[in-house]
Amino acid sequence: MVRIASVNVNGVRAAFRKGMGPWLDNRGVDVLALQEVRAERADLEALLGDDWVIAHDAASAKGRAGVAVATRVPHLRVSTKLGPNSVDTAGRWIETDIHTPGGHTLTVVSCYVHSGEVDTPKQDAKYEFLELMTKRMKKLGASENPSLVVGDLNVGHRTLDIRNWKGNRKNSGFLPEERAYFDIWMGAEDDAHYNTGAKGRFVDVGRAAHGDVEGPYSWWSWRGKAFDNDTGWRIDYHLANAALAPRASNYVIDRAPSYDTRWSDHAPVVADYDI
16 A cells, blocks of 8 residues: 655745644655645755655746655656756656555656636746646556656636635636646546546546545635635645556545644645555
């Protein structure tokens, strides 16, 4: 069994100051995927300690973005290349291969999609990234080897994924054009093969685990009473290809017990894989 956790830490040094360490120490995690690290490799090594093997890709702009995958076993392969060198994807995509206890080679991707902003270059960058991501997802989805893409994908796929979806239909994060990419990866919700992993697609492990219910959400604004009222977004995902999805279990979002015990505006997303 391999336990995989993914979380946007909103700055890993700040997250550890606020209490991430005790959570990690007690969670039994084998693979830890981080987004919005906003730190150097040396910081990760100091915070995580010697028990972890770290793959890290920093953003081009210091103090921005950044993704990492930390494992208990050595990496067989690490890649950060998602597209042509002319497109800056630094700090947003890192994939690693590891050897599992069951004798498989597992690919784990930590991904941080742009947040975007309608009618600005930020949204253009988001679409450019999603295009490149889709090309790679198709290859990983069709692979006979187990593959898992996790991270803060900054899009709610369905109305169930955002509490106030009606008020966000024209905002980045819930635009039809963004959600269409998720239809490619998992199928549209009215598709007979939605979320089955058929035809080289992925399975949204969280939606498969919880069914057609609102949420459970993984991100809440720091402002106002969003957390207390559970006015959140489900934008942090575990997406498993057909070779891996049937092996998933114990999916959970580790929502903090109270506002003042949060160490990020995102909650960790954790699942076990019998592999």
